[in-house]
Amino acid sequence: MTRALVVQVKNIKTAMANYYIGLMSGTSMDGVDGVVLDEGCQKIITSIYVPYPTPLKTRLQQLSQSGKSTLEHLAQVDIEVAQLFSKTANQLIKQAELSKKDICAIGSHGQTIYHQGGVYSMQIGHGALIAEQAGVATVADFRLQDVAAGGQGAPLTPLYHQHILGEKEGVIINLGGIANITIVKNNKVSGFDTGPANTLLDAWIKQEKNLDYDKCGVWAQSGVISETLLNILLEDAYFQAPAPKSTGPEYFNLGWLGQRLPADYQAQDIARTLLELSAVSISQHIPAGVSVYLCGGGVHNLLLVERLKTLNPQNTITTTSDLGIDPDFVEAAAFAFFASQTLQDKPSNLPLVTGACGARILGAIYKR
Ligand SMILES: Nc1ncnc2c1ncn2[C@@H]1O[C@H](COP(=O)(O)OP(=O)(O)O)[C@@H](O)[C@H]1O
Ligand SMILES: [Mg+2]
The missing domain is CATH 3.30.420.40 (ATPase, nucleotide binding domain)
Structure with missing residues (x-):
């Protein structure tokens, strides 16, 4: 029975x-x-x-x-x-x-x-x-x-990010073509697209070297940041606009970059500056002291991850593997x-x- x-x-x-x-x-x-x-x-x-x-x-x-x-x-x-x-x-x-x-x-x-x-x-x-x-x-x-x-x-993922954080507070940042951030703090969830993560870098290396992406960030690493260009890029109104906001490659593309490029440049310096643009525009939204979990293909860009860690010394930055979900x-x-x-x-x-x-x-x- x-x-x-x-x-x-x-x-x-x-x-x-x-x-x-x-x-x-x-x-x-x-x-x-x-x-x-x-x-x-x-x-x-x-x-x-x-x-x-x-x-x-x-x-x-x-x-x-x-x-x-x-x-x-x-x-x-x-x-x-x-x-x-x-x-x-x-x-x-x-x-x-x-x-x-x-x-x-x-x-x-x-x-x-x-x-x-x-x-x-x-x-x-x-x-x-x-x-x-x-x-x-x-x-x-x-x-x-x-x-x-x-x-x-967009972004829609904040609800799922909250789901995988469970009871924890934390910040989840998706480093896809575009970067989006979810902040779960004091029982509140906020989130928005911060701007480019990989999309400008991918488009730039495609144009300059016919590659799909800068493996591990090695090419960008060989360049030097142009502070002048970085400041010009950061002046774009999107970066200061309040949430809700979302964006895509329709906006952040080679046309957008071309309008801001100096007459003379080394291609690898532009790559390095674009990587810094991603790191800085993301970092300005990370609250101090909260654990940060990265996901998306950008976790494989070692230079991008290193810059995020350096720019946010008051945060522990790991990947969503720490929450039991493969960041990819x-x-x-x-x-x-x-x-x-x-x-x-x-x-x-x-x-x-x-x-x-x-x-x-x-x-x-x-x-x-
Ligand atoms: N090994 C790597 N080194 C550097 N960047 C990488 C690597 N692997 C993936 N990426 C980056 O991640 C991107 C894909 O990430 P993904 O999370 O799939 O983005 P999306 O959600 O926009 O499709 C690639 O276009 C590339 O820029
Ligand atoms: Mg993808």
Whole structure:
């Protein structure tokens, strides 16, 4: 009798979908980060990184530069990105030794190709195709509802950052293409995009050396900071503007830099100055004495991390590994968490962060 009961309970457990998948590609447009999270969205079961094939990355970059795309081009890339995201989801299910029925939902951020906080935000890699090709309900288009409610549509991760901090106070900084900061202090959560983390550096090394990024910050390390240029760059109104605020490569790009460059320069000195711009513009928002946890690809830029540590001697600066979450997969995990929120009819935006007029359940659900 007892034995039969145990077997029955086990069967019920395996019949229930317990896991969430998160898929994310950020402003760096480097590729898809994917995770499988447990039901409580506390633990990453498995993760994967699938870089964009170069031709797709080029087409994505063309799409996000205004005036260079047609609707046909948009449709093709939307499908291609969705296919890559679906493949990533299927690979994750295999890697975790799960089946589709074990997955409650996929939370897919998609790829932002246009973001103007408070006005419009567009992610491609459409959820309907992911739901069909992965065979799992997919939540997508997370940002639009917040924008429609008067918000920036970004950053959304502060709610997840708060979730992984648990009862702790702390600061989480995501060093993606753009840097965003979450500050949890005195029972209050604040957060916003501070400006560029890697996006200007990536664009600069692409133009000067045809590389995707400055591995470990070695090239920037070989240059010297131009204090004059650094001060000119820091004068941009974005850095002093009050929150809520969000930004992207639509604003911080080579055109923005070109308007401020001196006539004569050494390319590595510009790289070093851009890295300092990221470090300084982030550091001015870090409150003294609070533990800081870094995440995002920028944690691999040793010079950027070293500068953040030097500029903030009163903070302990580590990575989100100290909170049990791999720093390369925090953003992907956030979208798995947001999918679970949406399925439970719970909001994922923080109105004080995004400026929306209220908390909103985010995303469109494509069912299977
Ligand atoms: N080994 C490394 N050295 C220096 N920078 C790195 C390294 N690995 C990744 N990065 C940086 O991180 C970026 C990708 O970070 P990611 O968190 O995926 O950003 P996003 O969310 O914008 O896609 C790359 O474009 C690059 O600038
Ligand atoms: Mg990325």
